[in-house]
Amino acid sequence: MSKGKSAKAKNTGILKAEIQKYWWLFLLPVTAAFIIGFVWPFIQGIYLSFCQFKTTSDATFIGFSNYGRALSDPSFVHSFWYSALFAVTSLIFINIPAFAVAYALTQDIKFSNLYRTVFFMPNLIGGIVLGYIWSMIFDGILSHYNTSILLNSTYGFWGLIILICWQQIGYMMIIYIAGLQAIPGEMIEAADIDGANGWQRLFHVIIPNVMPSITICMFLSITNGFKLFDQNLALTGGQPFIMNPDGTTIKTTEMLALNIFNTFYNSNAASRGTAQAKAVLFFILVAAIGLIQLKFTRDKEVQQ
Amino acid sequence: MSLKKILATFLAAVMLAGCGSGGSSTGSTTTTTTGGSTGGDSSKGSVYFLNFKPELDETLQGLAKDYTSQTGVDVKVVTAASGTYSQTLTSEMDKSAKPTLFIIGNQAGVKEWKDYAMDLTGTAIANELSTDAYNLYDETGKLVSIGYCYECYGIIVNPDLIEKAGHSMDELKNFAGLKAVAEDIHARAAELGFDAFSSSDMDSSSSWRFTGHLPNLEYYYEERDAGGWTECPATLTGKYVPNYKNLYDLIINNSLTDPKDLATGGHDAENEFKTGKAAFFVNGSWEYAAVSETVPNARMIPYYCGVEGEEKAGLNCGTENCWAVNSKVSEADQKATIDFMVWLVSDANAAGKMVEQLGVLPYKNAPQSANGFLADAQKYTDNGCYVMDWATNYQPNVDEYRAGLVAALNQYNADQSDANWANVETAFVQGWANQYKAVNN
Numbered sequence: 001m002s003k004g005k006s007a008k009a010k011n012t013g014i015l016k017a018e019i020q021k022y023w024w025l026f027l028l029p030v031t032a033a034f035i036i037g038f039v040w041p042f043i044q045g046i047y048l049s050f051c052q053f054k055t056t057s058d059a060t061f062i063g064f065s066n067y068g069r070a071l072s073d074p075s076f077v078h079s080f081w082y083s084a085l086f087a088v089t090s091l092i093f094i095n096i097p098a099f100a101v102a103y104a105l106t107q108d109i110k111f112s113n114l115y116r117t118v119f120f121m122p123n124l125i126g127g128i129v130l131g132y133i134w135s136m137i138f139d140g141i142l143s144h145y146n147t148s149i150l151l152n153s154t155y156g157f158w159g160l161i162i163l164i165c166w167q168q169i170g171y172m173m174i175i176y177i178a179g180l181q182a183i184p185g186e187m188i189e190a191a192d193i194d195g196a197n198g199w200q201r202l203f204h205v206i207i208p209n210v211m212p213s214i215t216i217c218m219f220l221s222i223t224n225g226f227k228l229f230d231q232n233l234a235l236t237g238g239q240p241f242i243m244n245p246d247g248t249t250i251k252t253t254e255m256l257a258l259n260i261f262n263t264f265y266n267s268n269a270a271s272r273g274t275a276q277a278k279a280v281l282f283f284i285l286v287a288a289i290g291l292i293q294l295k296f297t298r299d300k301e302v303q304q
Numbered sequence: 305m306s307l308k309k310i311l312a313t314f315l316a317a318v319m320l321a322g323c324g325s326g327g328s329s330t331g332s333t334t335t336t337t338t339g340g341s342t343g344g345d346s347s348k349g350s351v352y353f354l355n356f357k358p359e360l361d362e363t364l365q366g367l368a369k370d371y372t373s374q375t376g377v378d379v380k381v382v383t384a385a386s387g388t389y390s391q392t393l394t395s396e397m398d399k400s401a402k403p404t405l406f407i408i409g410n411q412a413g414v415k416e417w418k419d420y421a422m423d424l425t426g427t428a429i430a431n432e433l434s435t436d437a438y439n440l441y442d443e444t445g446k447l448v449s450i451g452y453c454y455e456c457y458g459i460i461v462n463p464d465l466i467e468k469a470g471h472s473m474d475e476l477k478n479f480a481g482l483k484a485v486a487e488d489i490h491a492r493a494a495e496l497g498f499d500a501f502s503s504s505d506m507d508s509s510s511s512w513r514f515t516g517h518l519p520n521l522e523y524y525y526e527e528r529d530a531g532g533w534t535e536c537p538a539t540l541t542g543k544y545v546p547n548y549k550n551l552y553d554l555i556i557n558n559s560l561t562d563p564k565d566l567a568t569g570g571h572d573a574e575n576e577f578k579t580g581k582a583a584f585f586v587n588g589s590w591e592y593a594a595v596s597e598t599v600p601n602a603r604m605i606p607y608y609c610g611v612e613g614e615e616k617a618g619l620n621c622g623t624e625n626c627w628a629v630n631s632k633v634s635e636a637d638q639k640a641t642i643d644f645m646v647w648l649v650s651d652a653n654a655a656g657k658m659v660e661q662l663g664v665l666p667y668k669n670a671p672q673s674a675n676g677f678l679a680d681a682q683k684y685t686d687n688g689c690y691v692m693d694w695a696t697n698y699q700p701n702v703d704e705y706r707a708g709l710v711a712a713l714n715q716y717n718a719d720q721s722d723a724n725w726a727n728v729e730t731a732f733v734q735g736w737a738n739q740y741k742a743v744n745n
Contacts, residue, residue, distance in 0.1 A: 054416065055397040139568045148567035150506075150714050237508075241711035243727045248738055249708045265390060267412050267701045267743045 049276040052269065066277035069270065076278055078250055079259035080285075086157070086255060087225030087289075090164050094221045095214070098169045102176030103206075116177065119170035127167075131234020134163045150239040153252035160253070163231050168224065172217045179213030180206070211301040219294055226286050229257035238262075256282055349640030350378035354396055354403035356389050356625065359590075363661050367654050371647060377640050387508070393417075404633050404641040408449040409624030410697035411536055412743075414440050421448045422631040422638060429627075429645045432667045438623045443535070449626035452649065453662035456619040456681040457517050457588030458604045460595060465489075465498055465583040473603065479547075479610040483554055489583055490558035501559040502582035506714055507569030513586050514552065514713065515706040516696055519732065520620050521607040522548045523695035536698040538740050542733035547609035549725065555586060556717060563717040589663055589677035596676060604677040606684070606692065618684035619677075622694025625662075701739035708735045 019026075044056065049066055053059035070076055101119060105112045122130075138149040138159050149155045183206060191205045207214070232238075238251030238258060254262070260282060264275035355364055361383040368379035382403075384392035389407065396403050397420060408417050424430050424447040433439070438451025459482075463473050469489045475481040486500040493499040504514055522544040527533045529543070556563040560582055561571055577585035578598045585595070595602045606617040629641050648654050649667040656671050663675035673679070685691060699705050712731040716724040 054419075055394060057398045135568050136570065139565075143565050146564050147718060148564075148714070150567045150711075151718050238707070239711045240715065241708055241731075243708070243712055243730045243735075245730065246734060246738065249711070249731070249735070251707075251711075262704065265703060267416055268745070 045276060046280055049273065049280045051276075052273050054269075054272065062273065066270065066273040067281070069274045070277040070281060073263075073274070073278075074248075075251065075254065076256075076259055076263075079254045079256050082252075082254065083226050083228075083256045086160065086228070087222050089157075090161055090168075090225045091218060091221045093161055093165050094168050094172055095217055097165065098172035098217065099176050099210075099214075101169065102173045102180055103202075105173070106177055106180045116174070119173055121170065122167045123171045125167070127230025128234045130163060130167060131231045134159065134166075135235050150236060153240055156236045156239070156253035159235055160228070160231060163235060164225070164228065167231075168221060172221065175213050175217050175220075176210065179210035183209045208300075211297065215294065215297040215301065218297055219290055222293055223286055223290050226255075226282075226289065227257055228255055229261070232258045233261075347636065348375075348377045349634065349636030349638070350380070351405060351637070351641045351644045352380045352401060352403045353382070353405040353641075353644075354389075354393060354407070355381055355383040356407040356409070357662075358383055358386050360661050363657050367648065367657060370654070371644060375643075377644070379644060402630055402633055404630050404637045405645065406628055406630065407624075407626060408440060408628040409626055410699075410702075411440065412698075412700070412702055414442050414448050415743075417628065418442045418446070418448050420630055420632055421446075421628040423447055424450055424629060427629075427642055429642050429649070432646055432649055432669065434668045434670075435666050438626065438666060440626050449628040451623045451626050451666055452645075453625050453658075453664055454621060454623040454666060455589045455625075455663065456604065456621040456677060457520075457586075458606050458619045458677075459608075460577065460585040460587055460591065460677070461603050461605055462577065462580065462583050462599050463601055463603055464599070465496075465580060468498075469496055469583070476605050476608070478615050479550060479608040482605075482608045483550075486554055486558045486584065493560075498580055499558070499560045499582050501555045501584045501586070502573040502576040503559060503561040503571035504555055504566060504586065505561075505569035505571050505573065506566045506710055506717065510569055510573065511710045511713075512706065514555075515709040516699070516702075517588070517620065518552065518555075518586065518607065519548060519699075519709070520692065520694060520696040521551065521609050521611075522732070523698065524620070524692040525611055527693075527695045528690075533695060533698060536700050536740060538744075539737045540733045542729060544609075544611065545729050545732055547611050548732070549728075551607060551609040552713075553720075555584075563720070566717050567714045589675055589681070592663065592675045592677050602676065604680045606689075616689050618689035618691045619681040620692045620694060621681050622697065624694075624697065699739075700736060701743045704742070705735055705739045708739075 048056060048059055050061055050063060051059035051066075052062045105115055105119075109115070125133075135149060138155070142148050142155065147155070149159045187205060187209070188201065191201045196204065232253070232255045236253040238254035240253075241249040241251050243249055251259075256278075260275050260278045263271055263278060265271075266275075268274075351368075353364065353368075355361060361381070364381045364383075368381045371377065371379050382392075382396070393403070393406055396406075406417075406420075408414055408421060430447065430450060433450060435451075438454050439447060440449045442448050461473070461476065466473060466476075466485065469485070469492070471485045471488070475485055489496060489498070489500040504510070506514070522542075523540075525544045525547070526541060530537070556566070560576055573582075573585060574587070574591065574594060576582045578595060580598075585591070589604070592602075604619060606614070606619055608614055608617065611617075627645060629638055629645075633641075648658055649665050650669040652671075655665060655667070655669065659665050659671050659673060663678050664673035665671075681691070708731040709728070712724075712728040716728050718724075
């Protein structure tokens with residue numbers, strides 16, 4: 001044993017020196033993957049938003065006109081406000097039930113592990129599949145009333161909300177459960193001894209202590225709301241359209257990502273650049289909203 | 305080894321595997337390269353065919369292998385997943401190994417991809433063609449792509465069911481005749497055990513039949529009035545939209561499915577026809593193989609819609625299957641590609657297999673077609689009927705245009721009011737002008 005121990009100590013010393021010399025080698029794979037998979041495409045994407053192109057390797061620089069086209073496109077503006085409304089609504093409808101379920105499932109309920117698994121499972125299904133399944137469920141019901149999710153933009157909106165809640169409540173629930181379990185038992189006990197009732201305990205002890213979870217969940221659900229694509233494509237595809245007398249259409253349930261996708265595959269020569277410009281604006285927007293929201297909720301976090 | 309070490313080794317292996325396979329194709333496409341880098345001779349050039357028709361994939365993969373073993377030329381065939389050709393082509397064109405052979409199927413495609421297509425005028429493959437009818441040219445007269453098959457669409461009919469209902473195929477000579485038969489069958493559907501039309505779902509797997517094909521009757525007659533179109537017109541007059549409405553109303557209101565239930569689809573129109581539940585099925589010649597399994601004497605009739613003189617109408621014949629050869633690859637690759645194309649349409653075995661799948665090859669040395677619907681199309685032509693060419697290929701900004709039409713038709717299906725039809729007409733006529741502007745500004 002003692003021989004082994006000394007050999008190990010010696011090895012550690014040698015290894016340490018070697019690692020200190022070659023640390024960059026160990027960083028290389030991840031850094032390379034990050035640069036190839038994220039940094040480079042991102043920079044190229046920004047460059048392409050100033051270009052007219054059909055294929056990305058064959059682009060001509062044209063300056064800011066793509067941004068002009070993007071901002072003057074009424075469908076882009078409509079999809080922005082629609083996405084914003086969706087993101088805020090889904091933020092509320094995901095996080096309140098997710099917290100409630102998490103709270104319930106940390107209260108020593110029988111089979112709570114089973115419930116956690118069941119609630120989490122919808123998250124494992126892909127968005128496109130979910131969209132088609134829910135379109136059948138909704139239409140199975142709505143057809144009794146001679147309508148369809150594709151015929152009424154209110155149904156379309158709430159259909160998307162129901163779908164996204166069904167998918168994401170379980171995910172957010174897991175984050176909240178982790179937060180709730182991290183609250184020291186003594187703190188709750190102390191509150192009980194001080195005579196706090198259930199609501200006081202919830203609002204003055206538990207919620208301030210799970211603020212980090214609330215921050216991350218709100219950040220995730222608002223950015224997910226803005227970025228929603230597959231479910232939107234499969235459930236409504238933007239329908240119903242409002243047909244203006246001049247032939248232009250407003251796709252009432254088209255969100256930002258779907259709008260960018262549809263623009264990209266438009267046959268106009270400038271459409272790809274325009275879509276790229278929209279995508280850059282989209283990135284700035286989502287990043288900005290995320291950061292503002294992060295700052296806002298971080299201020300409310302307490303340190304244990 | 306401790307668990308930690310095993311895990312670390314596993315992660316490292318996964319990462320390395322990830323790096324190594326980074327360049328391979330994704331799951332949405334199927335790829336076969338025959339020959340390989342050692343078997344092929346690079347001076348001979350190589351062929352990379354980005355195929356558009358999923359149903360042709362298996363045949364092409366086999367033929368590619370045969371061609372390589374006969375000539376030593378590498379042939380790679382990649383088939384884009386259904387409905388993703390434009391996306392796949394865009395990304396493949398970006399790679400250093402670009403497709404040498406790809407599809408430009410309509411005028412919109414010509415506009416988008418003409419810079420990537422060589423002029424095929426006078427090439428060996430152009431000299432093999434038996435007709436110029438399915439070729440696409442750009443505005444300078446460059447032969448951008450050439451048809452390798454053509455198709456026809458119309459209304460597929462089950463003659464046995466028509467007779468069972470006490471009618472005859474001879475009654476189906478114009479819209480009045482078709483309407484009388486269809487409405488009679490629909491009225492007696494419970495007693496007969498079958499209905500007139502199969503379902504006309506509006507989901508993306510089926511809506512093209514009513515937003516891509518059926519509107520052709522409107523475009524075609526408008527085109528004929530104008531003396532033929534050579535490029536996409538900026539506006540439509542909409543003169544024949546009422547005729548489109550005639551046939552559309554007949555189809556949705558005399559069908560197995562309540563029009564209100566069409567929006568999200570879920571019905572299997574082909575199966576309804578094949579199992580004898582419906583006498584009519586709006587579709588095209590590519591359905592022949594499937595339909596003739598159970599209805600071997602199925603026939604196809606034109607879109608009768610109440611236009612004057614339509615007794616002389618034929619089927620809608622045309623194609624979206626046109627080969628273009630990449631102008632941005634080496635001359636050796638271009639030559640190898642053209643040689644491969646010539647072989648596909650003239651070699652007895654290869655052309656035979658192609659005809660089996662495609663129905664017909666419009667080339668001098670290709671075998672005759674065995675497709676019953678294409679034979680119907682020929683019969684109409686032989687009897688002096690006019691071919692309704694695919695004016696629908698001019699649809700501007702096609703996906704967006706059709707999406708607008710689908711949305712309007714969905715509203716109309718749920719409530720067949722005049723106001724809702726006015727919206728369909730707006731999507732049909734104003735939508736065209738609008739998409740034309742969107743593409744050309």
